[in-house]
Amino acid sequence: MEKSANMLRKFDVKPSFQRIKIFDYLLNNRIHPTADTIYRDLVKEIPTLSLTTVYNTLKLFEKNNLLISIKISENEQRFDVDTSNHAHFYCKTCKEVYDIPTESAICTKTVEQYGGKIDEIHIYIKGKCNKCQEGE
Amino acid sequence: MEKSANMLRKFDVKPSFQRIKIFDYLLNNRIHPTADTIYRDLVKEIPTLSLTTVYNTLKLFEKNNLLISIKISENEQRFDVDTSNHAHFYCKTCKEVYDIPTESAICTKTVEQYGGKIDEIHIYIKGKCNKCQEGE
DNA sequence: CTTTGTGCAAATTCTTTGCACCAAA
DNA sequence: TTTGGTGCAAAGAATTTGCACAAAG
Numbered sequence: 001m002e003k004s005a006n007m008l009r010k011f012d013v014k015p016s017f018q019r020i021k022i023f024d025y026l027l028n029n030r031i032h033p034t035a036d037t038i039y040r041d042l043v044k045e046i047p048t049l050s051l052t053t054v055y056n057t058l059k060l061f062e063k064n065n066l067l068i069s070i071k072i073s074e075n076e077q078r079f080d081v082d083t084s085n086h087a088h089f090y091c092k093t094c095k096e097v098y099d100i101p102t103e104s105a106i107c108t109k110t111v112e113q114y115g116g117k118i119d120e121i122h123i124y125i126k127g128k129c130n131k132c133q134e135g136e
Numbered sequence: 137m138e139k140s141a142n143m144l145r146k147f148d149v150k151p152s153f154q155r156i157k158i159f160d161y162l163l164n165n166r167i168h169p170t171a172d173t174i175y176r177d178l179v180k181e182i183p184t185l186s187l188t189t190v191y192n193t194l195k196l197f198e199k200n201n202l203l204i205s206i207k208i209s210e211n212e213q214r215f216d217v218d219t220s221n222h223a224h225f226y227c228k229t230c231k232e233v234y235d236i237p238t239e240s241a242i243c244t245k246t247v248e249q250y251g252g253k254i255d256e257i258h259i260y261i262k263g264k265c266n267k268c269q270e271g272e
Numbered sequence: 273c274t275t276t277g278t279g280c281a282a283a284t285t286c287t288t289t290g291c292a293c294c295a296a297a
Numbered sequence: 298t299t300t301g302g303t304g305c306a307a308a309g310a311a312t313t314t315g316c317a318c319a320a321a322g
Contacts, residue, residue: 004274006200014276014277014321016276016277016278016321017276018278021239021322027149034311035311035312036311038301046250048278048279049278049279050278050279050280051279051280051312052278052279052280052313053277053278055312055313056277056278056279056313057277057309059313063291071207072258075286075287075310075311076310076311076312077311077312078154089252091252092255094159100246100247103244109235110237111225111236111237111261111263114265114266115265115266115269115270116225116227116263116264116265116266116269116316117263117264118261118262118263119228119262119264120260120261120262120263121259121260121261121262122208122258122259122260122261122262123257123258123259123260124256124257124258124260125247125254125256125257125258125261126254126255126256126257126258127252127253127254127255127256128252128253128255129251129252130250130251130252131254133251133253134251150296150301150302152296152301152302154302154303155302159303159320162317170286171286171287172286184303185303186303186304186305186306187287187304188288188289188303188304188305189302189304191286191287191288192301192302194306195288211285211286211287211293211311211312212285212286213287214293218273265315273319273322274321274322275320275322276319276320276321276322277312277315277318277319277321278317278318278319278320279302279315279316279317279318279319280315280316280318281316282313282314282315283313283314283315284311284313285305285310285311285312285313286309286310286311286312286316287306287308287309287310287311288308288309288310289306289307289308289309290305290306290307290308291304291305291306291307292303292304292305292311293302293303293304293305294300294301294302294303294304295300295301295302295303296299296300296301296319297298297299297302297308
């Protein structure tokens with residue numbers, strides 16, 4: 001709890017109860033959850049929580065670089081507190097998102113060559129994970 | 137028109153009037169359009185066209201590997217008839233999507249190492265394009 | 273007090289579905 | 298005549314917005 005609160009302060013986010021809980025959840029559940037997943041899990045503990053607050057908070061966190069938003073699965077946004085350089089693997093069978101290490105400096109040269117400025121790089125790999133392969 | 141029709145047949149898609157027109161549009165407008173963009177442009181020429189048909193058709197094309205769907209911009213799907221290996225650059229300012237060449241064999245080893253099978257790799261780069269940089 | 277956060281309900285956006293009609297084989 | 302394509306209207310899912318109330322400083 002206190003660790004999360006300090007983290008929030010460091011990124012200029014006022015640590016309200018809900019914000020701390022949501023950030024805490026993200027730190028302890030590295031499953032790239034959707035807003036709804038976070039809401040469903042936390043509402044058990046905080047019955048007054050609303051989905052709107054979860055959305056508001058995640059948006060604020062993203063703006064303040066506390067997390068990145070990933071759009072790898074069907075029509076939903078997922079959130080990742082690991083803001084370091086890495087790729088994501090989406091298993092189309094079990095719908096899980098896995099982190100994949102990478103040394104991506106990929107094709108940034110081409111963009112820069114034309115004078116473009118890069119803010120974000122997303123590498124999304126889709127397929128079937130090892131567990132789902134086995135079950136065949 | 138005939139070129140498109142043959143292309144469709146080759147990928148096991150019956151070349152109806154609408155399908156040919158939509159495929160034609162995609163071939164001649166390499167702007168990664170959304171379903172709505174395609175609809176708005178084509179309805180001028182084909183007043184009876186419906187957005188549903190555009191969606192149906194794009195879905196069919198995707199299933200038959202005539203195009204890939206990209207989710208790089210905010211909440212919309214865009215379509216690209218270039219199914220070869222390349223990355224996409226999204227300019228957050230002008231909202232355009234540009235093709236970026238790449239030699240991506242990126243971090244596929246890590247996935248395969250764990251026994252996963254890769255179907256698709258999407259590389260999305262976001263930032264500001266050269267034109268939008270200049271205007272500052 | 274005054275500002276900021278929270279949460280309900282309604283709205284919005286993109287996409288899909290159900291269904292009836294139409295066209296082609 | 299049977300199959301498959303088209304298109305309208307309605308539904309659906311994820312996210313955002315407007316607004317009122319609550320909390321914090």
